[in-house]
Amino acid sequence: MSDIKILVTGVSSQVGSALCARALSAGVSVVWFDDSILNSLQLESIKAAIVSFNPSYVVNTASYSVVDLAEDNAQESYVFNHNVAMVLAQSCHELALPLLHLSTDYVFDGQQKVPYKEDSFAAPVNRFGVAKLAAEQTIRQYCPNHIILRVGWIFSAQSNNFVFRTLKQLQEHHQVKAVSDQYGCPTYANDVARVLIAIINQLECDIDVWGTYHYSGAEVTSWKGFAEAILAAAKKHGVTEAEAIDAVTSLEWPSAAPRPAYSVLDCSKIQTTFGIRQRPWRSGLVKVIDQVFKVQH
Numbered sequence: 001m002s003d004i005k006i007l008v009t010g011v012s013s014q015v016g017s018a019l020c021a022r023a024l025s026a027g028v029s030v031v032w033f034d035d036s037i038l039n040s041l042q043l044e045s046i047k048a049a050i051v052s053f054n055p056s057y058v059v060n061t062a063s064y065s066v067v068d069l070a071e072d073n074a075q076e077s078y079v080f081n082h083n084v085a086m087v088l089a090q091s092c093h094e095l096a097l098p099l100l101h102l103s104t105d106y107v108f109d110g111q112q113k114v115p116y117k118e119d120s121f122a123a124p125v126n127r128f129g130v131a132k133l134a135a136e137q138t139i140r141q142y143c144p145n146h147i148i149l150r151v152g153w154i155f156s157a158q159s160n161n162f163v164f165r166t167l168k169q170l171q172e173h174h175q176v177k178a179v180s181d182q183y184g185c186p187t188y189a190n191d192v193a194r195v196l197i198a199i200i201n202q203l204e205c206d207i208d209v210w211g212t213y214h215y216s217g218a219e220v221t222s223w224k225g226f227a228e229a230i231l232a233a234a235k236k237h238g239v240t241e242a243e244a245i246d247a248v249t250s251l252e253w254p255s256a257a258p259r260p261a262y263s264v265l266d267c268s269k270i271q272t273t274f275g276i277r278q279r280p281w282r283s284g285l286v287k288v289i290d291q292v293f294k295v296q297h
């Protein structure tokens with residue numbers, strides 16, 4: 001893959017930073033946009049910037065992904081989550097470049113009782129999901145050579161995600177609450193980076209596999225179950241005196257944005273097409289928490 005150059009947007013995001021690190025360790029050339037270029041939403045400016053980088057692939061990991069803030073700032077969320085994707089899709093199509101775009105399990109309403117397939121009906125219940133679904137539809141319209149990768153609950157060693165917030169609460173309080181009636185699959189950002197590199201590697205073989213795919217960590221859990229795993233790992237580092245996670249319902253948990261009750265993704269298509277299997281999120285969680293406390297100490 002030494003001749004491949006990847007242009008990454010959203011380099012400061014959880015997946016964006018993991019992708020850059022993964023690409024460099026694999027000997028892949030990687031470059032990235034300054035956010036100000038994306039924020040301009042000027043087609044010619046963005047296209048000129050892409051040309052100047054001369055990439056083989058564009059990977060869009062940029063996202064306004066704080067779900068509650070997106071609910072309160074719907075226009076800003078839509079501009080960043082949809083309009084940026086639209087301009088990138090138009091630019092990539094005009095430049096004959098493949099576009100890989102990161103999407104979300106929150107395009108679904110959570111009413112199913114079985115994992116969602118790529119062609120399952122999408123009906124988001126919050127404004128973040130609405131903007132991300134609109135981005136998917138626009139990419140399909142403007143850029144035929146695309147891969148849309150929907151992912152589950154992303155976590156990493158970066159701050160401002162569920163793992164970090166839970167760790168902070170565990171260190172500061174003896175009682176910690178988490179929602180017990182929302183189900184999904186936590187997904188390690190480094191694993192998503194691995195998946196994106198694996199897809200690009202196979203696209204180099206000129207196979208016609210454009211379209212939408214799902215990837216998440218293996219094993220369904222609730223936010224409470226995820227928090228319990230965080231607690232168990234934190235106790236091994238001796239950083240909390242908490243003994244258990246208290247369950248609360250979605251109705252009891254104050255949040256600006258509703259969440260789907262069930263957003264589990266069926267990941268069989270990505271395995272059939274690319275041979276990519278789900279990795280257990282628990283092993284990724286151990287790595288993240290070990291990394292967090294290594295940095296702190």
